[in-house]
Every structure is written in structure tokens, then in C-alpha cells.
Amino acid sequence: MATDAEQEAVELLQNLGLKEYEAKCFVALTRLPSGTAKDISDIAAVPRTRVYDAVRVLESDGLVAIQHGNPQRFRALSVEEAVDILGERYTDRIDDLERTLHEVEPHDGEETRSSQEVWALSGREAIEARTTQIVAETTKELIFIVGAETALTEKLYDTLGATAERDVDVLVGAVSSGARDRFRDRLPEAEVFETELDWLNEPEEEDEPSIGLLVMVDRNVLLVSSQTDHGSGEQPTESAVYGRGFSNGLVVIARRLLARGLLAERDPAQ
Structure with a gap:
């Protein structure tokens, strides 16, 4: 046996x-x-x-x-x-x-990325993999707002650092001054700023998820992750939504929200 x-x-x-x-x-x-x-x-x-x-x-x-x-x-x-x-x-x-x-061709020549689709992800590994991918794809501007520091893994730190060392504007935002100090130490090439989006980590109800990350790449790709804390020492449940395309509704809404403050003085054509 x-x-x-x-x-x-x-x-x-x-x-x-x-x-x-x-x-x-x-x-x-x-x-x-x-x-x-x-x-x-x-x-x-x-x-x-x-x-x-x-x-x-x-x-x-x-x-x-x-x-x-x-x-x-x-x-x-x-x-x-x-x-x-x-x-x-x-x-x-x-x-x-x-x-x-990578060699597999799209069926009937259809576009593989629709500008109107929003995708859902669940689990830390899947969210980390997708976030890492879109951050690495950044060519001009990356806005990376952290609601929960636990959502920022070592792999994401490494990818952010490598992206900031390229010819890319990397803006990392956080609510707390302690988090901003840690980001400045870990990401010296990035521009670290204070975000006034306090609602990122302040759920209105006890069991309501809090925002983990809000990531916008080149103003046309968006990922927003959330964490639900179950208490009792359990790991939080993580999920995310992801959209791509300048005219994607989810991306448009997020871009306009960010434009009220953070992006107001930046050239939208960049």
C-alpha cells in the first residue's frame, strides 16, 4: 500500500x-x-x-x-x-x-482585443500576471494608484522599477505618507504623489471590498483590483476588472475621474 x-x-x-x-x-x-x-x-x-x-x-x-x-x-x-x-x-x-x-492567428482575422469589452479576473496570481503584463507594455505614461499595499507584490515592484528606468512617465499614488515614503525608497525613478482618492481604502460598509490597485497605462488600458477582508486571519479575496481601448466605457470613466486632479495639467496628447 x-x-x-x-x-x-x-x-x-x-x-x-x-x-x-x-x-x-x-x-x-x-x-x-x-x-x-x-x-x-x-x-x-x-x-x-x-x-x-x-x-x-x-x-x-x-x-x-x-x-x-x-x-x-x-x-x-x-x-x-x-x-x-x-x-x-x-x-x-x-x-x-x-x-x-504567439504564432496562433486570430480566427477569421478578428481583432483579439475589443475596445468595448471588460474582463473580470480573480485570484492574486491572475491579477498579478495581468498587472505585470500591462505595466511592462507601457510606452508613455503609467498611473499606478495603490489603495492596499498588500496588493503590491515583489514582482510588481520589480516591473514598476524596470518601467520607470525606461523613457516612461511613472506616477505612483498613495493616500498615506508612510506608503509614499516606502514607494520613494523602492522606486526612486518614479514620481510619487499624494492622491486625494480617500475612498480607495475606506469601504462604506463592513463587508464591502476595498480598492487594491488602480492602474492606467497610456490612458487607454485600465485595471482596477479589489480586496474583500473576511477577518479571522483569512487571506482576503482578490478580484479585478480590466478594459482596453481609448473609447472603452470603463477606461473613459476612469480617465475622466483622474483628469479632475492628477491629469489636469498633463498634455492629454502625450
């Missing part, structure tokens, strides 16, 4: 591309200095005839060494070596996926 750790290891190996019997055989071999097909079959609960097929695949992947004899003996690479090999394979596949997805 496989332990919980063995079952989890098998599932993780399958997520990385190994088939079930291959994963089970590899996990079994990690428990042995070396083993025969019978040894592997007994530990992994894999039919002996299938062990040979699985081990041949593992050998071709560089994860198992074979000692030819009668009977043959098999040895798994060390955990560290196996993790390195699988990590390289995983990275290569992600790189290939990114390349091929």
Missing part, C-alpha cells in the same frame, strides 16, 4: 509529463539502491511486463540507469538530479507553449 507521500509524488510526476506506470516505477526506485523488475513490481504494484516498458521510457528521459545482466537491474538518479532534469523539461515546454501560442 503506497503511503500518502508516494501517492503525492506519483501525482506530481504525472503533472510533469510522466505516465502513471512511469511515475510509480520511478518512485519505487527512489526507495531502493537498485532493483530488478520484480523488486519494482512488488513495491510499485505495477505488472512486471509493464515495468520494462516504463523503465525504458525513464531511461530515455535520463531518469534511470540500467545495468545489463541476468536479471537486469535498475537505479534511479538522485532526487536532486531528477528534479533538475524535470525542471529543464518543464521550462522548455513552457517556452515552446509561449512561442506557439
Whole structure:
């Protein structure tokens, strides 16, 4: 009977591309200095005839060494070596996926980005990924208003810093003076300002979400994230809306709100 750790290891190996019997055989071999097909079959609960097929695949992947004899003996690479090999394979596949997805053409030549659509995102990872992407795409002006500092991750700090070092106007706003001081220390190339949008982090009702980030890129891309605090030490629930296009209704409203103060003296043609 496989332990919980063995079952989890098998599932993780399958997520990385190994088939079930291959994963089970590899996990079994990690428990042995070396083993025969019978040894592997007994530990992994894999039919002996299938062990040979699985081990041949593992050998071709560089994860198992074979000692030819009668009977043959098999040895798994060390955990560290196996993790390195699988990590390289995983990275290569992600790189290939990114390349091929970029090569996929839009269906019937349709525009992939509609100027009237608004998209919803949920979860910190998805919001961080989309925010990082649009910040990195900035060519002229980035307005980055922080309502909740917890929404500003290290990855976003790095992306903001790299963007500010380019020929881009980066304006970072926050309500509290403490937050502004921290932003000046972390983002010396950016223009840090005090925003009068106190409503960003002051929900009117107890369970009402507070604004996490309000991001406008080149005045035609907008992302607004929010956080809902559930109390009791639970992580806040994060969600966001995202729109693109100078005539997008969501972008127009946000641009006009910001224009009342922050953008009033800046050339809208820039």
C-alpha cells in the first residue's frame, strides 16, 4: 500500500509529463539502491511486463540507469538530479507553449482585443500576471494608484522599477505618507504623489471590498483590483476588472475621474 507521500509524488510526476506506470516505477526506485523488475513490481504494484516498458521510457528521459545482466537491474538518479532534469523539461515546454501560442492567428482575422469589452479576473496570481503584463507594455505614461499595499507584490515592484528606468512617465499614488515614503525608497525613478482618492481604502460598509490597485497605462488600458477582508486571519479575496481601448466605457470613466486632479495639467496628447 503506497503511503500518502508516494501517492503525492506519483501525482506530481504525472503533472510533469510522466505516465502513471512511469511515475510509480520511478518512485519505487527512489526507495531502493537498485532493483530488478520484480523488486519494482512488488513495491510499485505495477505488472512486471509493464515495468520494462516504463523503465525504458525513464531511461530515455535520463531518469534511470540500467545495468545489463541476468536479471537486469535498475537505479534511479538522485532526487536532486531528477528534479533538475524535470525542471529543464518543464521550462522548455513552457517556452515552446509561449512561442506557439504567439504564432496562433486570430480566427477569421478578428481583432483579439475589443475596445468595448471588460474582463473580470480573480485570484492574486491572475491579477498579478495581468498587472505585470500591462505595466511592462507601457510606452508613455503609467498611473499606478495603490489603495492596499498588500496588493503590491515583489514582482510588481520589480516591473514598476524596470518601467520607470525606461523613457516612461511613472506616477505612483498613495493616500498615506508612510506608503509614499516606502514607494520613494523602492522606486526612486518614479514620481510619487499624494492622491486625494480617500475612498480607495475606506469601504462604506463592513463587508464591502476595498480598492487594491488602480492602474492606467497610456490612458487607454485600465485595471482596477479589489480586496474583500473576511477577518479571522483569512487571506482576503482578490478580484479585478480590466478594459482596453481609448473609447472603452470603463477606461473613459476612469480617465475622466483622474483628469479632475492628477491629469489636469498633463498634455492629454502625450
